[in-house]
Every structure is written in structure tokens, then in C-alpha cells.
Amino acid sequence: MAVFAPLADAIRDNLKDGDTVAFEGFTHLIPFAAVHEAIRQKRRDLHLVRMTPDLIYDQLIGMGCVRKLTFSWGGNPGVGSLHRLRDAVENGWPHPLEIDEHSHAALANAYEAGAAGLPFAMLRGYRGAQLKEVNSNIKEIACPFTGEKLAAVPAIRADCAVIHAQKADRRGNVLIEGILGVQKEAVLGARRAIVTVEEVVPDFGRVSPNACILPSWTVSAVVEVPGGAHPSYAHGYYKRDNAYYKAWEDIARERDVFLKWMEENVLRKGPDAFKRHAGRAA
Amino acid sequence: MAVFAPLADAIRDNLKDGDTVAFEGFTHLIPFAAVHEAIRQKRRDLHLVRMTPDLIYDQLIGMGCVRKLTFSWGGNPGVGSLHRLRDAVENGWPHPLEIDEHSHAALANAYEAGAAGLPFAMLRGYRGAQLKEVNSNIKEIACPFTGEKLAAVPAIRADCAVIHAQKADRRGNVLIEGILGVQKEAVLGARRAIVTVEEVVPDFGRVSPNACILPSWTVSAVVEVPGGAHPSYAHGYYKRDNAYYKAWEDIARERDVFLKWMEENVLRKGPDAFKRHAGRAA
Amino acid sequence: MSHYTPNEIMTIAAARELTSDDVCFVGIGLPSAACNVARLSHAPDITLIYESGTIATKPNVLPLSIGDGELCETALVTVSVPEMFRYWLQGGRINKGFLSAAQLDRFANINTTVIGPYDRPKVKLPGAGGAPEIATSCGEILIVMAQSKRSFVDKLDFVTSLGHGKGGDDRRRQGVTTKGPTKVITDLCIMEPDPETKELTVTALHPGVAPEQVAAATGWSLKFAADLDETEPPSAAELKVLRDLHRRTNEAHQSQEARGAAQ
């Protein structure tokens, strides 16, 4: 059963140095508040997994929390580069970063296989693609009926998954609506899971019988953090803050500007700083 | 794009003698009206696929439409045997029936793999289970990363899938709610698909963005058949007719009683016979 | 003490094995009755899962089929059947599985496939359903079934689902890491696998049942524990929950049938 906890406690109890951790959310519902707490708690040596590293992993990498990155598309969507990710890969700053690079299809399947308790995922993928030459985590299997060769990648079974959702009910069940990404799979494939939510409600009311709901007993901790996905967005609550994404280009390009910004906007702040974004603007 | 058609046309145009066909619906939304039309049109030599053959396959088998059956649980739920299925397997009446018998997990995965365009499904299944000794469609593969042995079964890619759903909109998009079974997978894995629906509506109104919807272009034909799942049920429309299921025990036990019942209740009837069950009793 | 039937003590003894912390995969019939008695008495927060995809369902009456509308209407959420078998069962999210069978052997392997040879069946039984993977993917397995020489057999006609295989560590040797059957609850007694050999051993007799009676209803030379317990008889409260559930179920199904007939 999920416990309701303050964000600092949830991160301290469920995310350890050296963990493989997936902070997920596909453009939508990216758990910024939880990432900022992990940075404040100075987690180190993390193996980050995420299809689209986005600004959150640029921040974690730049702050020296990360040893290894598993990913499939590492840009600032619609804007350009993730400069901290590039600085780590191209120049080893703040320290070298091991990369495990895939396609979206491979990682989406790897999350799915993790949720399904399988050791690996198979896909008709990577044909003619060079990533399989540089990543030993891409292998091949043959169909025992047709002989067709398919690509195989290890399932993602994180030590900890962290996601943001719209609602939890009082029992700690979690409701996600809109663009679902791989969050359900990330949580079901992980040993521990933290969910930050926009709000805790008595019950979900009249939702579809087939809604995306994570039962309380699949989640370790639920934390109410209104606005906790900002500058990403929460369907039904607030829109994506495109200006923040565009501004990140200039914030992240230079190391000292980045560090100063993180000091002011993350290290000296707490989860309450997200509240002002929680307005029902959407 | 789906065409709207009368039931007789939809079956004639999309279901051929010798086809591999999956009439699906897991207890809920079983496409009885469509099956009865296939029986009236005297389809022959069918390879039926279905997790739970239920009364519909008892009827098709007893009427001599079937060459082979792929299934995982062949009983009358909560009542007992499927006597026509048993008569075919035990006594070869009306003619011998080839069986391809699986577990639910294997068939559910096989449908999933079919929808995913894969040649086979893998599962941690059949361990210590004797079905793998008698069914050559159960093989083994090894995880290329861990060496773990997993079961493999061929994906289900039917020539034709037939399902019943609650609603279609005017463009032929299909909405399914409640117990979803494997219907989406059956349709997406099939070359052709027929969907009978309780009603055609202008649009689906306010449904969850994550509802189970099949776009029009994944469906060959949509047929409005109110009550078309009776004696199964349609969530939001009418309940399961348990009395019919219980009565089937006596109807199906003897060949002549069965044939007489089918003559009166199926061969001499048409899709309109289902209308009286379509009341909003649920 | 209340009067009760063998079927009632079997169902209630099975229900007692469950707690509010359990996430339980429920088969139709006896398992469904036992699980819902538990939920309606001492285990109100138990999570019941049916293979139709209904998670945390709270039916007010017992379903006739595994996918009755009541299961979906009272569930926290209903997922597709592939998701049920992939994410929930195979994903290791379910700690107890509740099975029944046509035949069971001394190592709690079960047959629901066929009587007679597979290729020339005397009786074709319904088949595996979810059982083979429930038996290996759930944390542990409870089996509830009425006892007779016809059902508790020396040798299964067909091994549909793995119990303890050939005994000892056979389960593990077949690559299965879950516990397997930990109790078999019948209308006469409760059996548990021997910690070493895994052979089923009677550990408790229901009140008024003699060991000879149990032995006579078993197709192999059945072992009895040295310190044989007596099953606690059903309490008035337990019986009331069970009987109310059956009464509601019968009323619901009959009123429905009456409606059906009137149409």
C-alpha cells in the first residue's frame, strides 16, 4: 500500500545512490518537482533511464548526479540541444557519462517487457541501423516458428520509478489521463515507485472503467505536489510552459550560468515553489 | 475505412470458407448475431480461434462449420460442458475436429503478438505443464541476455476477426467499454474485421481520451445489431442472460435436440431476432 | 454450534486463508465464493482479481461467469486480458492464486484437461484456462475442491498445471521460483505439502470427520500429520456471510432469469 509522504521523505526513503531510476512522463506529466528534490538531496551515481531525457536529465547530469544514461532521444523538444547532456558526452563535464542509446521503439518495448516481468523485449527493429553495432544491449533472436530474426533488448526493471499524475484518491490509487507515455510500465516494472500528484481527491468519481489507474499497492509513496510537472504540463490542470523550454537553451549552454540558475531556482527552493504553476489554466 | 453494411453482406464479403476466424469477446460482448449469420450462410472448414469457445463455438461446431479449434478453456461458464465441442472431440460428430489447445496466458499473449505484428509471443508459461508435450505450437526460446528459457507460441493473425461493441460513430470508429477481453488485439491482428454494435451514434461525446477505440480504418465493416451479443451482455445496455446459458446444457446434450433448436432459433431467424434483447435493462 | 454442510466448512476454511493484505487471483466457483466470504468478513481490503481483467472488484453477488458485468461495475479498474496476464500475473503482482480442479495428485499437480488419453479422450474437460500460469506466477497457491477417490487420484490423466511436480525441489528444477500449493482445502480436511518431500499431508480434519473417511476418499495412500488439528467450525457470523451471499446470488440470478423469460 502506498504511503502518503512529504516529497523529501519519499525521495529519501525510495531513491538511493547508485540506483537505476526512471523519472518518466512523455512530454506530459514530467516529474520536475521530484527531480529537483533528488538534486537537493545530492543523489549520486545514478543510472538514469528515460526515453526523452528532456530538461530534467539535463539538470541531473549537470549537477553531477549521474553515472549512466539509457535513452532514445536527447534533445530539447522543438528548441534544440540539451547542453548539459552534450557537455557530459562530448567533454566529460562534470564527469564522464556512460551512454546506453536506443530507439524509441526499443525503449518503449523494454519498459513494456519490464512491466510484464520478462527478462527482455523483442521487436522488429534496428534493421539497417547502426546503433546495434555500438550498443551491446541490442542483440538478436530468431522466431522458433518462422525463423525471422528480431531485435532483443533487456527489459527495464528500475530500482525506482518516479512519475507525476493528475490524481490520487485517499487510498493512494493513482489516475493518469491524456498522453500516457510509458509511466504505467515504468511503475509496474520497478521495485519502488514514487508518484507526485496534482491533487488528492476522496474518489475518482465517474471515470471510464478502463481508465489508466495504478492501484495503491503498486506504488510506494504518493506525494501531493500541485504544479509538480511544471514546465511540463498536466492535462486538465495547466499547459506546457514553452517559454521555460525556450529559455533553457540560454540557461544551460554555459556551465556557470547553469550552476547559478540551479542554485537560485532549485537548491534554494522547495516543492512549494511549484504551487504557483498549478492554476487550472488548461 | 469501415463500410456500414447489413449483417448478411458483412459476413458474405469478409468471412470465407476455410478462413481462420476469431469471434472474440471475453464473456462480455460475445458476437452471437454474427455467428448465427455465419451458420445461416453455411460457412465450412473454418479454423476457429477463441480463448473461451463458449456457446457460439458449440453452435458452429455442432452445425458442421469447423475444421480446427484453437482455444484455452472450452466450457459453459458456471454451468458445465460444451456438449457439441465434446461430441466432436470425443466422437468426431459431425466430423472430426483438430484441436490446438493452450492456456489463457498463451492465447492472450498470442493475440497481443498478432496485434503487434510479431510472428510469435513469448511468455513465462507452461512450466511443468503437459500441454507443451501434446501441442507442437508450443516451443521454447532463450533470453539472449540471461539465458532464461521462455515459452513461445505463434502469433494469432486471423483472416477475419468478428467482435461486438457498444457503439460506432458515423465515421465507423468503434467504442468498447467494460471488460475488454482481447477484442482490440483480435481486430488489429486480423486481415479483415467485422464489428457489430448496439447503436450508431453521431459521436462518442465526452469519453476518456484513453478509451478503447478502434479507428474506422482498422475495421472492414460495421453493422448495427441491437442486442447482438445476447445471451452474452453489453455493459451499459443489457445483462447476461444466465438462464439461456443454463438452458444450453439440455439443448446441446443430444444431437437431435440441438439440431431442432438451431433450425428454429437460428436458421429460421435473422439479425432482427436480437432486437428484443437490446432493452436498456442494465 | 451452528449446523453447516461440508461445502460450507470447505468454503469458510478456505476464506480464512486470506487477509486484507492479499492480492488474489480468483477462479470461478468455489474459489470465488471463498474469496468473497473473506472480503465480506475478516478481509475487507483484500484485492480480488479475475482473469477477465477486473482489478479490486467487490461483487455484491457471486458471478456465474468469470466476466459478469457485476465484476467490472464494482472494480477499481478493468484492464484488457493480455494486460492482465502480462503486467499483473506474469509481472509478479499477485501473491495468492486460488484454484480448483477435476483431478489432483499427491503433489498437488492438477488436471483440468482430459479424462483418458489426450488423443482419445474419454471425457474432454474444459481445459487449462488461466491455471498453468496462475500455478507458477502467483506467490503461492491455495486449492479448494471436494474430495473423492475420483478427484484425488494416484496418477493424473494429464498434468494441466504444476503443483510440486514429482515432489522435493522439482518445482525449482523446472525453473519455477514461486511457492506453489501451500494448502489444499476440501470438504473433509486441510492438507499441506510436507516441507521436504512436498507430498500432501493432512494437517487438520474438519469436526466430526474420521481419518479413515478421508483416506477412503483419496486415491493414494494418504499421509496424516502426527499432531492433527481440528478445523475450527464455522461461526454463526461466518455462516451468515456465506449464506447471505448465496441467497443474494440466487435471488439476483433468478430475478434476471425471470426477466429474461418475460422478454
Added chain:
Amino acid sequence: MSHYTPNEIMTIAAARELTSDDVCFVGIGLPSAACNVARLSHAPDITLIYESGTIATKPNVLPLSIGDGELCETALVTVSVPEMFRYWLQGGRINKGFLSAAQLDRFANINTTVIGPYDRPKVKLPGAGGAPEIATSCGEILIVMAQSKRSFVDKLDFVTSLGHGKGGDDRRRQGVTTKGPTKVITDLCIMEPDPETKELTVTALHPGVAPEQVAAATGWSLKFAADLDETEPPSAAELKVLRDLHRRTNEAHQSQEARGAAQ
């Protein structure tokens, strides 16, 4: 004739490749603009699919990211990302895929991974995203990208996604049965693979563009078709659709940014 920019004719020429019958997997940026111009003009019933899981989406403004809220709000349905890649893309349900890239070679293979060696990158590009499997699973591929010697290169630094491989039947030899790139639409011209060799060949020049200009913007010795067409210039109606779309997009993003700044 209307005035228009090279970017505008590129986008509009790309849009013309689409019809109402298409089910199209849309990349962000130029592909997204082209697909929505098609939808808002001659192909109103086109099904646009973004990898965020949004199916049959009809955004009123162009999304900045692949998963903007607008895409979900205007979609027929939104599925999970694993389902998108398994059932829809790999399932063979999508007949056209629209890609762009950092580098492209004469066989329309593309690189979005790295400039320089993979192990010692000069520039780490964002990476593969959905492209490797879009390139092989969609019925055919359209590529839209601005042309320059830096992007149209003799040899890719890295083959992220398969075009026609080493040419000829190389695609089929690699086990891929879909058509692959059938057109490359740039700001200067339209190229198509030679039916035999699969080498990209200019088949149409945009109005006012000289062959020398195209050759000078290409890193290999570019082939031209004997019967070179001239691209139909954008009509006033086409330009209005494109410009209105960009205007609405800018207004929406600016008003949002203003709101963001005010908070």
C-alpha cells in the same frame, strides 16, 4: 503568382504528397507543418499519428513538442507509447512516415545520432527517437529537409535509420519489406530514388532554381532526371493555409509565454 520563401514551397510540396486516405506517422518540425497543411487543405480526412500516442489528431496550432496537450485534446484516441510502437507502427497500420534529419546520403539513409565518431563525438545529436522503426515499418517514407552541403553528405557519420542502404535491393536483403524513402523534398527540389539503383535523383526543381544551385548544395555528385519537372508554385490558397497555421501557432505560443511570464 504569390511570393513565397524556399521553406514555404518545401513545406507545401511535401504536403501535396498526402491524401485523405493516408495514415501518417508525423515527426515534429517540418513534417508536422507539412502534414497539417495537407489536413487543412486537400486532405481533410488524413489520419495523423504522433509518437506520443495521439491517433487522428487535428491540432489547430502546431505543437512545439511531440506531446503537446493540443494533440491529445483533438485526437480520436490517445494510446500508451508502448502500444503506439507495438500495435500501430510495428503492427503495420501506418502507410506513410514523415522524417527529417541532420544528415542524409545518396541512398536516403539518415543520421540523427552524432557528428564525428560515435565514441568521441564532435557533436552529440539528439539521437534516434522513433526514426529507425518508422523508417522500416511504415509503408513508405517521405523525407523533408533543407538542403546544404553540410546536411546532404557523401558519407554519413552514423547510419541512424535505414533508407535504401547501399542501394539496389539492399533494403530487402536486410529483411525489410516496406518501400522506404520514395521522395525527398527540399527547399530547392524534389528527389526520388532511381527505380533500380535507388540512388536519389532530382526529378523536379522548384521554380527559379538552377540545377547547378542544387548540385552545389549537395555533398555528392548528384544525378538529375532527363525529363526534369518544375514544381508547381504554391497557390494563394496553399500559402494562406500555411501562413495562417504559422500565425495561429505563434500567437498561441506567445500568449502562453506571456501568461507564463506573468505568473
